[in-house]
Amino acid sequence: MFDQQTALGFANTRLNRPSGVVEKLGDPAIASLWLEQSAGYRQPRGLKRAEFERLLExxxxxxxxxxxxxxxxxxxxxxxRLLNEASAAAPVAAQLDATWNESLRFSRSGSAEPQSLDELLAALATATISLAADASVDLAECGADDCVVIFERTDPRRRWHNDRCGNRMRAARSYARHKADAAQT
Structure with a gap:
């Protein structure tokens, strides 16, 4: 149901940076907003404290x-154990994808949209398990000094998760180089 990018976004909602922890799911209201915007899950009453704690876990x-x-x-x-238990909560149904003139395929899938927080967590856990187990996905941590974002490296030369981090690191190297040149003269 969710792709690997959603799983990465979910895992990156808490960043332990050298300058301190950045928590993007700071309270149940903020977490509810993130779930709606990033995962398409809307819970009209918002998250209860126990649900919020389960989400963070x-x-x-x-x-x-x-x-x-x-x-x-x-x-x-x-x-x-935690991710397997969360993933096991996904509703599974046998589904046929058939074109009678071609091959008959069998797949297992849940509903298109999560109906409960448990189903949402199951989908996120399943996407994370899929991402972690997929050897073809090149995961990396951002190479910027103060950034710990995990991202999928689509180019083997890529070192930063976004242009902002790359630009900051290149500017810092340039500044250090000019400072060293000035000190030598």
């Missing part, structure tokens, strides 16, 4: 899973 597990993949380490058993 799954997000933190997703982030640790992706970070362990980046480090080339096995994921923690608690994170595997």
């Amino acid at each position: 799954v997000r933190d597990g997703a982030q640790r899973l992706l970070r362990s993949r980046l480090a080339g380490q096995s994921p923690g058993a608690d994170d595997v």
Whole structure:
């Protein structure tokens, strides 16, 4: 249901930067807004405290899973259990995709839109598991000094998750080079 970019966005909602923690899901109201804008999930009554805490728990597990993949380490058993449990909440139905003149294919899928927070978390956990297990996806952490965003590297030369980080790092190198040149003269 969700693509791998949504899973990355979800994992990147908490960033432990050298300058401090940046929490994009600071409270239930902000988290509800993020879910609506990024995942297309709208809960009219907003998130209750327990739902909010569950959302953060799954997000933190997703982030640790992706970070362990980046480090080339096995994921923690608690994170595997957490994400497997969340993913298992997805409603599954047998579906046929058939063109009688061609091949008959069988797939398993849930509803198009999540109907509950558990279904949403299941979809996010499933997308994260798919992302972490997909060896063809080149994950990297932004190369900027103060940025810890995980992104999909679509070009092997790419070092930063966006142009802003790249421009800041190039400007910092240029400044340091000019400062060193001035000190030598």
